[in-house]
Amino acid sequence: MAEMLYQRDVYGKTLVELGKSDPNVVVFDADLSSSTRTCLFTKEFKDRFFNFGVAEQNMVAASAGMASCGKIVFISTFAIFATGRAWDQVRNTLAYNNFNVKIVATHAGVSVGPDGASHQALEDITLMRIIPTMKVIVPADGPQTRDAVLAAYQTQGPVYVRLGRPKVATLEGKGIFKFGEAEVLSEGKDIAVIACGIMVTQALDAAIALKNEGIYCRVINMHTIKPIDSKAIIKAAKETKGIVVCEEHTIVGGLASAVDEVVAEHHPTTVLRVGVRNRYGQSGEPDELLNEYKLSVKDIVATCKRVL
Amino acid sequence: MIKTIDEKEIKLLEEKAKQIRRLVIQMLAQAGSGHPGGSLSITDVITCLYFKVMRYNPKEPYWQDRDRFHLSKGHCCPALYAALSEAGYFPAGHLLTLRKFGSILQGHPDRRVPGVEVASGSLGQGLSVALGMSLAAKVDTRDYRVYCVMGDGEIQEGNIWEAAMACSHYQRDNLCAILDYNGFQIDGCTKEIMNLEPVTDKWRSFGWHTIEINGHDIKELLYAFEEAKTIKGKPTIIIAHTIKGKGVSFMEGVLEFHGRAPTKEEAEKALKELE
Numbered sequence: 310m311a312e313m314l315y316q317r318d319v320y321g322k323t324l325v326e327l328g329k330s331d332p333n334v335v336v337f338d339a340d341l342s343s344s345t346r347t348c349l350f351t352k353e354f355k356d357r358f359f360n361f362g363v364a365e366q367n368m369v370a371a372s373a374g375m376a377s378c379g380k381i382v383f384i385s386t387f388a389i390f391a392t393g394r395a396w397d398q399v400r401n402t403l404a405y406n407n408f409n410v411k412i413v414a415t416h417a418g419v420s421v422g423p424d425g426a427s428h429q430a431l432e433d434i435t436l437m438r439i440i441p442t443m444k445v446i447v448p449a450d451g452p453q454t455r456d457a458v459l460a461a462y463q464t465q466g467p468v469y470v471r472l473g474r475p476k477v478a479t480l481e482g483k484g485i486f487k488f489g490e491a492e493v494l495s496e497g498k499d500i501a502v503i504a505c506g507i508m509v510t511q512a513l514d515a516a517i518a519l520k521n522e523g524i525y526c527r528v529i530n531m532h533t534i535k536p537i538d539s540k541a542i543i544k545a546a547k548e549t550k551g552i553v554v555c556e557e558h559t560i561v562g563g564l565a566s567a568v569d570e571v572v573a574e575h576h577p578t579t580v581l582r583v584g585v586r587n588r589y590g591q592s593g594e595p596d597e598l599l600n601e602y603k604l605s606v607k608d609i610v611a612t613c614k615r616v617l
Numbered sequence: 618m619i620k621t622i623d624e625k626e627i628k629l630l631e632e633k634a635k636q637i638r639r640l641v642i643q644m645l646a647q648a649g650s651g652h653p654g655g656s657l658s659i660t661d662v663i664t665c666l667y668f669k670v671m672r673y674n675p676k677e678p679y680w681q682d683r684d685r686f687h688l689s690k691g692h693c694c695p696a697l698y699a700a701l702s703e704a705g706y707f708p709a710g711h712l713l714t715l716r717k718f719g720s721i722l723q724g725h726p727d728r729r730v731p732g733v734e735v736a737s738g739s740l741g742q743g744l745s746v747a748l749g750m751s752l753a754a755k756v757d758t759r760d761y762r763v764y765c766v767m768g769d770g771e772i773q774e775g776n777i778w779e780a781a782m783a784c785s786h787y788q789r790d791n792l793c794a795i796l797d798y799n800g801f802q803i804d805g806c807t808k809e810i811m812n813l814e815p816v817t818d819k820w821r822s823f824g825w826h827t828i829e830i831n832g833h834d835i836k837e838l839l840y841a842f843e844e845a846k847t848i849k850g851k852p853t854i855i856i857a858h859t860i861k862g863k864g865v866s867f868m869e870g871v872l873e874f875h876g877r878a879p880t881k882e883e884a885e886k887a888l889k890e891l892e
Binding site for chain 1: 681685687727728734735736737738739742743745746747748749750751752753754755756757775776779780782783786787
């Protein structure tokens with residue numbers, strides 16, 4: 310049985326590590342520190358933590374002011390508020406200045422569960438990806454969350470890191486995380502399945518099911534969505550019969566679009582998308598919602614068969 | 618104890634303000650677009666800050682102990698650019714490139730201009746930026762002060778009040794905001810478009826120390842900035858009553874000049890008045 314971890318817990322612990330090693334690390338939250346787990350940092354470094362209350366716009370613009378004074382600022386809240394509520398502050402005041410602010414947002418996707426549509430960010434990857442200086446990382450499991458947060462810390466300028474709410478299974482045999490470099494988790498020449506976040510586990514399960522039917526998938530964990538690993542995509546386009554992209558996010562503007570853009574320019578091939586199609590989320594348990602929004606293992610299997 | 622202010626110094630500052638107004642007119646006439654009204658209404662505030670109140674070194678724009686200035690009403694950057702140039706941040710030759718392709722002087726300020734800390738232009742965010750700078754001083758235990766000029770129409774933005782609440786919650790006594798209360802916004806007077814009154818009461822109720830003055834009286838401005846330095850445990854806002862287009866008779870209180878540059882002829886006429 311794979312280890313199950315909350316990405317948010319890993320994030321909080323990694324912040325404490327960074328807080329110990331670098332006095333320039335400052336953390337902001339907007340009244341969700343116990344959910345985002347920035348509360349772990351607060352306990353150790355209360356002088357370098359600021360709670361902004363329920364005021365995300367203020368938090369984002371203040372992080373720009375703080376960063377202008379040489380600090381590395383991690384700001385956290387739920388993904389929908391960080392990227393939606395405060396988008397203009399992110400675009401004009403944070404990213405336009407290319408400041409060293411890391412937006413680590415939690416509770417992305419329908420897997421938020423019972424809270425329903427208002428709290429399930431399905432557009433955040435798009436909203437961040439379209440901003441010129443912004444980088445985007447969507448780690449697939451607990452340990453990779455630490456890698457992503459450290460990569461964000463080491464990367465100059467604004468970075469968006471997308472985390473989920475539920476516990477996720479730790480993936481085996483990932484190798485060393487490299488920012489901007491896709492991970493090939495299984496080899497296959499029939500179909501390339503490119504996924505991010507919790508959809509990587511689903512993709513691996515789909516690949517096992519397909520293997521039993523004699524269909525071999527190359528499963529790629531595209532943890533860095535911007536800058537996208539074009540080489541890995543072009544290679545997959547050349548070496549397989551088609552690509553299936555899986556994301557717990559709208560199919561418009563996110564990972565699927567990023568893959569489409571590379572394929573269309575460099576090596577046109579079939580690209581099919583497993584993602585949310587022009588809908589809001591709703592209340593339910595994560596598994597029920599993954600089924601409802603056609604993000605389940607069987608949906609990936611069926612989509613892969615359509616490629617062949 | 619507030620220091621007494623030398624009359625001679627006031628005269629010099631008044632001259633400097635006039636020089637900045639001249640530059641503003643020249644820059645905008647050359648650019649052919651931009652915002653003269655608000656640039657002229659904040660000129661005296663900016664003059665006092667850059668030529669008396671603030672601690673900075675133009676040779677070392679990122680000196681860590683410098684006082685920070687943030688122009689939240691970014692569209693009035695001609696006054697800021699003129700002051701930065703006069704202060705020695707960059708050669709005056711740049712001024713006439715305002716708003717032109719390839720210029721460091723963009724239509725709204727950004728960090729390619731030496732002396733500009735943070736870009737602005739999208740209204741309502743500057744007080745938060747100033748708060749972030751002010752909190753950085755706390756983290757680093759530095760004694761610099763932070764100044765932020767806001768427009769009156771601008772404080773209709775909700776983000777301003779999020780920041781207002783937070784500045785007072787965090788007791789940012791190293792932060793001094795200035796409200797350029799000229800009473801006009803693009804669509805008309807603030808009273809008609811979206812009334813701000815009672816504006817001083819609003820800030821006071823948010824926990825701020827408030828000082829109301831004539832924003833064109835150098836002496837009142839200097840006393841207000843001195844008073845702000847003595848206030849402990851809360852932020853200060855200077856409500857500066859100003860006149861849009863101040864210093865040019867045919868621009869004063871004329872809404873049209875919120876966002877229209879003077880023609881060549883108008884500029885000549887204005888420059889004569891500012892001699």
